[in-house]
Amino acid sequence: MVNSLRSGGDGRRSVAIALLSTVVFFVVVAVAITHAPGWPEVRSQFFDWGQFKATFPEVARAFLLNVKIFSIAEVLILVFALFLAVLRSLPGPVFFPLRALAIVYADLFRGIPTILVIAMLGFGAPALGVSWVPKSVIFWGIVSLVLIYSAYVSEVYRAGIDSIHPSQQAAARSLGLSHGQTLRRVILPQAVRRVIPPLLNDFIGLQKDTALVGTLGAIEAFQQSQIDTNATFNFTAYLSAAVLFVAITIPLARFTDWLVLRDRRRRVAGGTA
């Protein structure tokens, strides 16, 4: 944070300028918005304190479902995506079908809109009428998010694996390590550490996409806020949901920035690429 504030120049002067321009910017925006002719209406329909207080507890309770969904999904994604990335990095012509499968998978699930996968699995799987197939839309929502986010995260892992210099692999193999051992002991520990920031970035995306499970009927924070909005014709409940999402994504985003910064400092200090 401090670093980005001071990036314009050096010392207190640039901090002062940064602060001043920030304040001026926000004052201008605030004045422009609050003096718009429709502002009183917008304020009463989006920023109603009474509505906020009335809806927040219920939306917060519903938010626990979001937390449950993204916590379970994230663990499964990290494992499944790593498996996909390893598949894709398998060497030699024998493994071509597996590599091709991993590529097709990543292309497909990054291409299909999340909402479609959630609807197809959430409605489609129970519609098969097989007795042991779960009927819960929450279950299928988690499955959908794991399928989709694993496609993204496997690409992140792959970028990490690709970023490790080939000489490392050559050195490991020359020491007699098998391909699996090389991956496990040499490549992955370095690769994963390197991609932690983008992994966290995808995790933030996942947190917000849990709201899509609500469209199938699960009452998570966003669906609860829509229920409140539709009952009162007042949109303030959305704000309750937004506050909750922001409350967990912002600390995570700051943490990610800090990790990036630390990593950069270490690399500069250590002199290794």
Add this chain to the structure above:
Amino acid sequence: MSKRTLLLASLVAALAAIAALASTQHAAARIVASCPTVKDGQLTIGTDNPAYPPWYAGGAKSSKWKINDPSTGKGYESAVAYAIAGKLGYTRAKVSWTYVPFNKAFAPGAKSFDFDINQISYTPARAKVVAFSKSYYDVNQAIVVNKGTKIAAVRSVAGLRSYKLGAQLGTTSYQFIKSRIKPTQTPSVPSSNAAAVLLLKNKQIDGLVVDLPTAFYVTAVQVPNSKILGQFENTAGQTTDRFGVVLQKGNPLLGCVNRAITTLRANGTLKKLQQTWLAKATGAPILK
């Protein structure tokens, strides 16, 4: 320096132009007589798309409207809308329909319609944000279940408590489930009618709460092998919901629409249209 002044001047001019435009639009909306409309000489009526039976009927082929086209005059809400238009002095040719998603009916800002007719139930909280007309239909909530399931044998409101129930987002049906049935399982609230119907069809929910005429459509067309378990009442003889058309808060057209609805109710038109379009939608057992 002069370049910067020029830039500043043009910016100010542009802002002034926008402000002027906004104020003339404002004035235009105000000057018209006692029954002003969005487009002069025309009545613009909004409803959601797809337009479902029995509220709308026919004409959806080669139309941007799905399932039904509201401009056919067929179906209860279409017929009522044209009857109101007639009382306001608009011929059928002067009525145009516009797609208004449910959320858009109450979003802040100028409305694109004169009134919206879309099975919207009056509630005091909603009436703080938009203007509701007098009721053009008093209606009960009802519950649809799959035949042969356990819930299909239930005969009382209390008996429904232990089941997984559902209601479409935006309906008062969900409020009804929460405040009257008070189920032990969290109800399901899917975002669309299509999703709600699928949940029932897949037996992902045991019962779907909808208004009674919609229940008849669900059982007749959307979910084969389903039945209306029963309808609910508020207190003896009182319906749970009343549908009003929605207008912009403070729209003077409200008085005109209300007079039209009062006349249509008094001279039996509403009753006749209900017999034509909603006749089947009566006679479900009442659950107590």
